[in-house]
Amino acid sequence: xxxxxxxxxxxxxxxxxxxxxxxxxTSNIGNNYVSWYQQVPGPAPKLLIYENNxxxxxxxxxxxxSKSGTSATLGIxxxxxxxEADYYCGTWDSSLSAVVFGGGTRLTVL
Amino acid sequence: xxxxxxxGSGVVKPSETLSLTCTVSGGSMNISFYYWSWIRQPPGxxxxxxxxxxxxxxxxxxxxxxxxxxxxxxxxxxQFSLRLSSVTAADTAVYYCARRSYTASFFPWGxxxxxxxxx
Numbered sequence: 001x002x003x004x005x006x007x008x009x010x011x012x013x014x015x016x017x018x019x020x021x022x023x024x025x026t027s028n029i030g031n032n033y034v035s036w037y038q039q040v041p042g043p044a045p046k047l048l049i050y051e052n053n054x055x056x057x058x059x060x061x062x063x064x065x066s067k068s069g070t071s072a073t074l075g076i077x078x079x080x081x082x083x084e085a086d087y088y089c090g091t092w093d094s095s096l097s098a099v100v101f102g103g104g105t106r107l108t109v110l
Numbered sequence: 111x112x113x114x115x116x117x118g119s120g121v122v123k124p125s126e127t128l129s130l131t132c133t134v135s136g137g138s139m140n141i142s143f144y145y146w147s148w149i150r151q152p153p154g155x156x157x158x159x160x161x162x163x164x165x166x167x168x169x170x171x172x173x174x175x176x177x178x179x180x181x182x183x184x185x186x187x188x189q190f191s192l193r194l195s196s197v198t199a200a201d202t203a204v205y206y207c208a209r210r211s212y213t214a215s216f217f218p219w220g221x222x223x224x225x226x227x228x229x
Contacts, residue, residue, distance in 0.1 A: 002156060035215035037157075044206055044222050045157065050215035088157055092214040098172045099147075099159035099214050 003028060004089055004102035011108040016079050020105045022072040022089030028100055032092040034072040036065055039104075040085040048087075049074065076107075084109050112137040114207050114220035121226050122201075128194040128225055132207030139185045140165045146183060146190045147210040150203040151222075158203075162210050163190055197227045 005023040012018040022034065034052050037045035047056050049065035052072065064075040072089055089102040118130035132146070139146065147162035161171045161181040171179050175194070183190040194201060204224050208216040 033213040033215070035213075037216075044219040045216075046219075047215055047217040050211065050217070051213050056217060090157070090159075090214065090216070096173060097170075098174075099210070101157040101159070104156045 002103035003093060003096070003100040004091065006087075006089060006102035006105045008103070009106045009108065011110055012079055013110050014079050014081060017075065017077045018079060018107065019076075020074040020087050020089075020107070022074070022102050024070050024072075024091065024100075026070060027095035028070075028091045028093040029067065029072055030070040031094060034065065034067055034089055034091045036063075036072075036074045037088045037090065038083075038085045039088065045088060079109050081109050083107060112209065112218055114209065114218060116205060116207050116220045116223040118223060118225070120224060121228060122197050123229050124198055124227055125196055128192070128197050128201065128205075128227075130192045130205055130207075130223065130225070132190050132192075132220060134188045134190075134209075139183065139188055139190070143212045145170075145210040145212075147208050147216060148181065148192045149206045149208060149216065149219075151206070152200075152203040160192065160194075160205075199227050201225070202227045 036049040039045040052067040053065040062077045086104045093100045113135045115133045122128045145162035148160040163181045178195045180193040204222040206222045208219040
């Protein structure tokens with residue numbers, strides 16, 4: 001059981017928008033920065049969002065991040081088949097004194 | 111462009127010690143506000159942070175693994191290493207090394223190396 005809670009799967013049609021939620025507590029999301037990762041089958045995870053809503057160089061603005069209270073959300077607009085992947089949220093947990101991740105969300109682009 | 115590459119034993123026997131090394135290229139390890147980390151992913155499962163080390167040698171371990179884990183750094187070789195003792199089948203995973211920011215984001219990542227615990 002992961003410390004951060006994500007839906008196991010989401011799906012949407014090409015061109016549409018999808019959001020992926022990540023729920024935590026005041027010990028983690030509520031008081032720390034959230035990051036998001038994309039993992040297509042095979043390669044290592046890729047950083048999509050850091051410090052709640054910042055995109056690394058090279059990440060298109062179709063990807064966005066937000067945080068409110070003890071939850072964070074990853075948004076993806078203009079869905080493409082290449083966006084099919086597993087998405088993970090992560091943050092620091094002050095109570096556990098550890099970096100924690102969500103269980104991952106499988107995105108299917110129908 | 112900073113790159114990380116894992117190397118080490120691909121198969122480890124139960125109760126023995128897993129040893130991995132991460133080689134950093136394209137940048138210095140002696141950099142403030144960044145940590146050098148290990149993360150693992152069991153087959154078909156999610157990510158688990160294992161440990162990180164600062165270039166000064168200061169370490170931080172996941173409490174769930176702390177009794178079995180050791181991380182070290184050799185900045186002269188641009189390498190940092192992981193040792194996990196008393197392994198069981200539950201330690202079978204892809205092990206990644208990555209650079210961690212002080213705000214707990216990981217970038218870049220190594221390509222990962224599969225370690226299988228099997229007799």
